[in-house]
Amino acid sequence: MLQLVFGRSGYGKTEYIRNRIADMIDRGETQVLLITPEQYSFISEYSLLEQLGEARAHAVRCLSFSRLCDECDRLYGADGRKPLTKGGKAILMKTAIDQVRPDLELFEKKGSSAAFVQSMTGIYDEMKSCNLSGAAVYAAADDLDTDILRCKMRDFSRIMTAYEALLGDRFADPANRLTRLYDQIKDQNYFAGQTVFLDGFNGFVAQEYKILERIIAEAKAVYIALDSDSFGMGDGYDLFAYVNETAGILQRIADKAGVPTNALQLSENCRTDYADLRRVEQYIFADQAPETEIPAEHIRLYAASTVTDACNDLALQIKGLLRCGYRAGEIAVTMRDREKYAPVLASAFEKYGVPYYADERQPVTAQPILVFPMYLMRSVIYGWRSDDLFSLIKTGLTDVSDSPDLHRTENYVYTWGINGAAWKRPFDKSPKGFAGALSDSDRVQLERINALRQSLMEPLLAFQKKVHGATPRQISTALFEAIKAYHADKHLQQLAAGLAQDGASALAEEQGRTWDVLMRILDQLATVLPEKPMALKDYCALYALVTHTEDLGEIPMGLDNVQVGQADRMRFNNPRALFILGANEGEFPQTVTSGGLLSDNERKQLAAHDFKLYSFGEILNLQERYFAYKAVSAPRERLFVTYTATGRADAPSAIVTGIQALFPNLTVEKWNPANALDLVDTPQNAFELMSGLYDSTDPFFVALRAYFSDEPQYAAVQALAENRTPMIKDTATARKLFGKDMVLSASRIEDYYNCPYRYFCKFGLGAQPRQKAEINPMERGTLIHYVLEKLLSEVGTKQLPNYDRKQITALVDGYIEQYFKEEMGDPSDMPSRFRYNFRRLSKMLVDVVCRLAGEFAESDFEAKAFELPIDVDGAVHSKVIPLQDGGSLRIRGSVDRVDVLEQDGQQFVRVVDYKSGAKAFRLADIVNGLNLQMFLYLFNVCADGSNPYAGVPAGVLYMHAARSVMTVETKRSAEKDIAGQEDKAFGMNGIVITNPDCDIPAAMEHDLAGKYIPVRLKKSGVGGSLASLEQLGLLQRKIEALVADMGNALQNGQIGQHPVQAKDHDKTCEYCDFASVCAFKKSVTPRTYDDQTDSAVLAELEKEGESHA
Known part of the structure; x- marks a missing residue:
C-alpha cells in the first residue's frame, strides 16, 4: 500500500507519521524505516528520541538516501573503488x-x-x-x-x-551512488516486510524515484508526507503544483507495481492557535481572502535602512525573546540570499551574544594552511616575485612570519625594487636607500634582513629542485616536506591554541579541519592524476581548482542554538518564532532562471523531446513561491519579516505585500531613535548607539554620553563628533615628544607651517613614507648638489668661465659616474632604465654649469663655501632662539653655496640655493612660515662671528637647476625664442640688498641686465626684488618670531589640522602622506593668508617695526 499523506504546512503530517511509527512500535513491529532529507535527519532523530524514548527509538531506523547507501554497502559489500x-x-x-x-x-x-x-x-x-x-x-x-x-x-x-x-575500476563518483544502490537492491527484495515512511520531501530526482520504485513495490506499506491541499484539483500553476507533480509520479509508480494508493488529506492547522498566523498560512498567496478584523498581534514587519540595520534589529529581537523565556533552539532564521546576509548576521549574533547554528558548508579558499601551498608554488613558478614571497610569509605559518625583521625586509625590498633572482643572492645595499657607505647600524640591519631572506629561501630552493620533472605524487610529497620544513603544521597548532585561549573555540577547532582538508587535497592530487611528469604550473592550477571545490563541511548542530539557513534547503523544526531576512522583490521569493551551460529555452527544447532534466522556467518561480510559503507558515507563535527599504530598487516582495493585504492596519516598523532604550542590550551596543547619534539632544543620549564620558575610547568619539582640533593636553608629554631644547632642520619649520598635524605625524610619531631608490625629484636634487659642489670646489668660480662646453661635459660626466659608484654601489645591479635616467641628467647639468660660467664672468662675488653645515657644533654655529618655558630652539642645515664680496672693508654675503623644481619667490610666503630656509641660513651665517663667512647680508638667490620645456613661434625665430626662454628659466629669483649707489647688485651682475639676478637697470632706475639692510633686519626679526612661535606651539601641544591654503600652496592635503589619518574628520580648517606683493610685505614689516619701536 502507498499512503500519501497530504496537508498544508503545519497541518500535522509529521505528527501523523511519528504517531503511526509509535503505534507500530507499541504493537511490537520492528521493521520500521524512516527516510528524511539529509539536513532534516538530526531534527527527525532527536524528535523521535523525545517521543519514543531511548529504548523504543532504537526500533526505528532513521536514514537519509545517502545513509541508506552506506547500510546497503555494509550488507551487500562496498564498491571497492576509492570514493572521489x-x-x-x-x-x-x-x-x-x-x-x-x-x-x-x-x-x-x-x-x-x-x-x-x-x-x-x-x-x-x-x-x-x-x-x-x-x-x-x-x-x-x-x-x-x-x-x-x-x-x-x-x-x-x-x-x-x-x-x-x-x-x-579505480574511483567511485558520489553522483553514481544512488544508481549503484538501485543495482544493489533491485534483486534483493531489500524492503520486503518493512513499513517505510518518508517525511520532509517536496520532490525527488530520477535516481531517487528509481529507489522509490523498489520501496513501493516491495514494502508492506509506504507512507509519504507531502505539502498540498490540491492534489488532483490544481491547474498546474497553484502554490503546490510542484508537490502535486511529485505525488502524481508516485501514484504512477504504485499503479505500475500494482500497489493500491490511498490519499489522506489533513485539513486542520495543528501548528499554531493564533488566528493571525493561521490567516497568513492560509491566504498569503491566495487569489483572494475574506475580510477580517483579526489584528496582527504576532507578526512584525521591519523596513531596514541597510543590511547591517536588518541584522542588528533581528539579533536584538531574538535577544528579547530569549529574555522572555524562549530557548534558542525554538527560534529559526531564514533568507534566500545567504551570502548577502551571513557574515553581517554572524557579526550581529556575536555582538548580542546569540547562540546559533548555520546550515552551511564553509569554503576553504581563504584558510591560511590552504593558501600556503599556493603561494609556495607561485613563488617557484613565477621566478621569486616579491608579492608571492611576502604573501607566503603573511599566511602566518612560516618561521619568519612573526619576525621583528619582517617589516625591515619589506622596506628594503620596496626601497630597492627587489624581485626575481635577486632573492637568491645576499642583499648588499643600504637599507636607507641612497645613503652612501654602510654605517655599522646599517650592516647589523642588513645581516638580520639577510638572515630572514635565507630562512625564507632555503626551503623554497629545495622544493624547486625536487619538483623539477616530478610526477604529481612527487610534487605532493615535496609540498608536504616544504610545509614541514617551514614548521607550518606547528604554527597552525599555535594559531589554534591562541584562538582557543581567546575564546574562539569554533575557529580553533576549524584549524584542525583545514589541515585534514589539505592532506585530502594532496592525497587526491597524488592518487587521481597519472604517474607521469607534470609541470608545477599545471599542478598548481589543479590545486587551485580543487581548493575552490572543497569545504570544511558543516559544524555539528547543537541542541540549543538558533537555526539559520537558506530557505530552499532549510527544514524547519516547528519553531516558536521565525525570522525572515531579505523579503525584497526579486530576492525572496527569488526571480530565477536556469543557470549553467543550459538555458531555460534549451531545457524546454530537451523536454519537448522527452529528455527531462531539472525543473526550469515557470516551475522554478512556483518553487520559489513555495519556499516563501514554507517560511511564513513555519512559526508557532511569532513571525518577523524584514526587508531593506533604501529606494525604488528595494521594493518589498510578495511576502510583505501579501501580509499587508491580509492586515491593512499592520504598521511597518523602522529604526527610531525614540526607541533607542530597547537597543541598549550590552555595553558595546550602547556605546555604538551613542557614537552614531552623538549630536542628539534627546535626554537618553545625553545620559549615554555622561555614562561613557570616563571611558578611554569616548574621547576619540567626542573629538570626531565635535570636530575638535587635535592637541596634546599634557604639555609635559609634548615637551618629552618634541624636546625642551630643540635642534631642528630649517626645512622642518616649513613642514610645521604647511600643517602642524602633518608635522606631528612625521616628526612627533616618526611616521615616514617608504621611499624607493629611484630617480625621484629628491634624488635628482641630491645629484645636482653633488656635481655642482664638486665641480665648483675643484675649478673655482674665477676659473670656470675659462672652460668650454666640452671640458665642462667631461667634468660633469665624471662626477655623475663618481656619485653613481659612491651612492649606489655596483651599477650592474641596477636596471638599465635606472642607469639611463641618471645619465640623461648630464646634458641638463652641463647647461646649468655653462650658465654658472656665464654668471661668474659677470660677477664680483666669489663662491667660498659649498654644503656649508650650520649646527650647534657646525662650521657655522646656529643662533639660540629662546622659548617661553625656558627652552630653546636652534636650526641646523646645509647651505648649498655661500658667495662673498669684499668691498670697502666689509664682507657682503649671499647664499644660493639650487632648485631642481620651479618655485616662485614671494615674501608673502616667507612671513607666513614658508620657504624661509635660506633666510635662516643667511642670517645665521652672517651673525656667527666665529665663521669666516660672517658679514653683511647681501641677499638670497634661488637658481633653477633644471631644463624647462621651450616653445617657439616660428622656425626662423626658434634660436632667439629659445635663448630668451632659457634666460628666463635659468634666471635666479630671490631678494638682493640695495644701497644708495646700487653697487652691491651691480657687483652681482655688472650690466644689471636682469639675466642672472632679479634686478634690472631701467630708464627709471634700478628695479626688481630689492630690500634695504634695515628691511632685511625686520625680516630677520619676523622669521625668528615665527620660529619661536612654532617652538612654543609644539611644547604646548598645539598640533592642529590646519593645512596652509594660499597661492601655489593649495594642494597641501592632496599630496600629504598622512591624508588618510584625517579621513574621518568632519572638516578641516585651513590656514590662509593674502597674496601680497613683496613691496607690500616690506611696508607691513616696517609698520610692525615702528609699532615695536
Whole structure:
C-alpha cells in the first residue's frame, strides 16, 4: 500500500507519521524505516528520541538516501573503488575535458578553466541524477533541431564518456551512488516486510524515484508526507503544483507495481492557535481572502535602512525573546540570499551574544594552511616575485612570519625594487636607500634582513629542485616536506591554541579541519592524476581548482542554538518564532532562471523531446513561491519579516505585500531613535548607539554620553563628533615628544607651517613614507648638489668661465659616474632604465654649469663655501632662539653655496640655493612660515662671528637647476625664442640688498641686465626684488618670531589640522602622506593668508617695526 499523506504546512503530517511509527512500535513491529532529507535527519532523530524514548527509538531506523547507501554497502559489500572527493572529481573532470578538447564542437575554446570545469561537473551530476548516461545524451542530440544545442549535447556526451573512462575500476563518483544502490537492491527484495515512511520531501530526482520504485513495490506499506491541499484539483500553476507533480509520479509508480494508493488529506492547522498566523498560512498567496478584523498581534514587519540595520534589529529581537523565556533552539532564521546576509548576521549574533547554528558548508579558499601551498608554488613558478614571497610569509605559518625583521625586509625590498633572482643572492645595499657607505647600524640591519631572506629561501630552493620533472605524487610529497620544513603544521597548532585561549573555540577547532582538508587535497592530487611528469604550473592550477571545490563541511548542530539557513534547503523544526531576512522583490521569493551551460529555452527544447532534466522556467518561480510559503507558515507563535527599504530598487516582495493585504492596519516598523532604550542590550551596543547619534539632544543620549564620558575610547568619539582640533593636553608629554631644547632642520619649520598635524605625524610619531631608490625629484636634487659642489670646489668660480662646453661635459660626466659608484654601489645591479635616467641628467647639468660660467664672468662675488653645515657644533654655529618655558630652539642645515664680496672693508654675503623644481619667490610666503630656509641660513651665517663667512647680508638667490620645456613661434625665430626662454628659466629669483649707489647688485651682475639676478637697470632706475639692510633686519626679526612661535606651539601641544591654503600652496592635503589619518574628520580648517606683493610685505614689516619701536 502507498499512503500519501497530504496537508498544508503545519497541518500535522509529521505528527501523523511519528504517531503511526509509535503505534507500530507499541504493537511490537520492528521493521520500521524512516527516510528524511539529509539536513532534516538530526531534527527527525532527536524528535523521535523525545517521543519514543531511548529504548523504543532504537526500533526505528532513521536514514537519509545517502545513509541508506552506506547500510546497503555494509550488507551487500562496498564498491571497492576509492570514493572521489569534490576535489578529486574536479581533477578528473578537468583531465577528461583536456583529453577530448580537440574533438569538442562548441567548447573547445572554453578550455578547462575552473569555471567551465565546475559547470561541467554540475551538468554531469544533473545528468546522472536524472539517470542519463553519456550514450543517452549523445543519442538525444540526434533528435534536436538546433545546431548549437546539438553540439552542446554531443560535447557533454564526449566529456561524460571520457570522465567515466577515467573513473574506471579505480574511483567511485558520489553522483553514481544512488544508481549503484538501485543495482544493489533491485534483486534483493531489500524492503520486503518493512513499513517505510518518508517525511520532509517536496520532490525527488530520477535516481531517487528509481529507489522509490523498489520501496513501493516491495514494502508492506509506504507512507509519504507531502505539502498540498490540491492534489488532483490544481491547474498546474497553484502554490503546490510542484508537490502535486511529485505525488502524481508516485501514484504512477504504485499503479505500475500494482500497489493500491490511498490519499489522506489533513485539513486542520495543528501548528499554531493564533488566528493571525493561521490567516497568513492560509491566504498569503491566495487569489483572494475574506475580510477580517483579526489584528496582527504576532507578526512584525521591519523596513531596514541597510543590511547591517536588518541584522542588528533581528539579533536584538531574538535577544528579547530569549529574555522572555524562549530557548534558542525554538527560534529559526531564514533568507534566500545567504551570502548577502551571513557574515553581517554572524557579526550581529556575536555582538548580542546569540547562540546559533548555520546550515552551511564553509569554503576553504581563504584558510591560511590552504593558501600556503599556493603561494609556495607561485613563488617557484613565477621566478621569486616579491608579492608571492611576502604573501607566503603573511599566511602566518612560516618561521619568519612573526619576525621583528619582517617589516625591515619589506622596506628594503620596496626601497630597492627587489624581485626575481635577486632573492637568491645576499642583499648588499643600504637599507636607507641612497645613503652612501654602510654605517655599522646599517650592516647589523642588513645581516638580520639577510638572515630572514635565507630562512625564507632555503626551503623554497629545495622544493624547486625536487619538483623539477616530478610526477604529481612527487610534487605532493615535496609540498608536504616544504610545509614541514617551514614548521607550518606547528604554527597552525599555535594559531589554534591562541584562538582557543581567546575564546574562539569554533575557529580553533576549524584549524584542525583545514589541515585534514589539505592532506585530502594532496592525497587526491597524488592518487587521481597519472604517474607521469607534470609541470608545477599545471599542478598548481589543479590545486587551485580543487581548493575552490572543497569545504570544511558543516559544524555539528547543537541542541540549543538558533537555526539559520537558506530557505530552499532549510527544514524547519516547528519553531516558536521565525525570522525572515531579505523579503525584497526579486530576492525572496527569488526571480530565477536556469543557470549553467543550459538555458531555460534549451531545457524546454530537451523536454519537448522527452529528455527531462531539472525543473526550469515557470516551475522554478512556483518553487520559489513555495519556499516563501514554507517560511511564513513555519512559526508557532511569532513571525518577523524584514526587508531593506533604501529606494525604488528595494521594493518589498510578495511576502510583505501579501501580509499587508491580509492586515491593512499592520504598521511597518523602522529604526527610531525614540526607541533607542530597547537597543541598549550590552555595553558595546550602547556605546555604538551613542557614537552614531552623538549630536542628539534627546535626554537618553545625553545620559549615554555622561555614562561613557570616563571611558578611554569616548574621547576619540567626542573629538570626531565635535570636530575638535587635535592637541596634546599634557604639555609635559609634548615637551618629552618634541624636546625642551630643540635642534631642528630649517626645512622642518616649513613642514610645521604647511600643517602642524602633518608635522606631528612625521616628526612627533616618526611616521615616514617608504621611499624607493629611484630617480625621484629628491634624488635628482641630491645629484645636482653633488656635481655642482664638486665641480665648483675643484675649478673655482674665477676659473670656470675659462672652460668650454666640452671640458665642462667631461667634468660633469665624471662626477655623475663618481656619485653613481659612491651612492649606489655596483651599477650592474641596477636596471638599465635606472642607469639611463641618471645619465640623461648630464646634458641638463652641463647647461646649468655653462650658465654658472656665464654668471661668474659677470660677477664680483666669489663662491667660498659649498654644503656649508650650520649646527650647534657646525662650521657655522646656529643662533639660540629662546622659548617661553625656558627652552630653546636652534636650526641646523646645509647651505648649498655661500658667495662673498669684499668691498670697502666689509664682507657682503649671499647664499644660493639650487632648485631642481620651479618655485616662485614671494615674501608673502616667507612671513607666513614658508620657504624661509635660506633666510635662516643667511642670517645665521652672517651673525656667527666665529665663521669666516660672517658679514653683511647681501641677499638670497634661488637658481633653477633644471631644463624647462621651450616653445617657439616660428622656425626662423626658434634660436632667439629659445635663448630668451632659457634666460628666463635659468634666471635666479630671490631678494638682493640695495644701497644708495646700487653697487652691491651691480657687483652681482655688472650690466644689471636682469639675466642672472632679479634686478634690472631701467630708464627709471634700478628695479626688481630689492630690500634695504634695515628691511632685511625686520625680516630677520619676523622669521625668528615665527620660529619661536612654532617652538612654543609644539611644547604646548598645539598640533592642529590646519593645512596652509594660499597661492601655489593649495594642494597641501592632496599630496600629504598622512591624508588618510584625517579621513574621518568632519572638516578641516585651513590656514590662509593674502597674496601680497613683496613691496607690500616690506611696508607691513616696517609698520610692525615702528609699532615695536
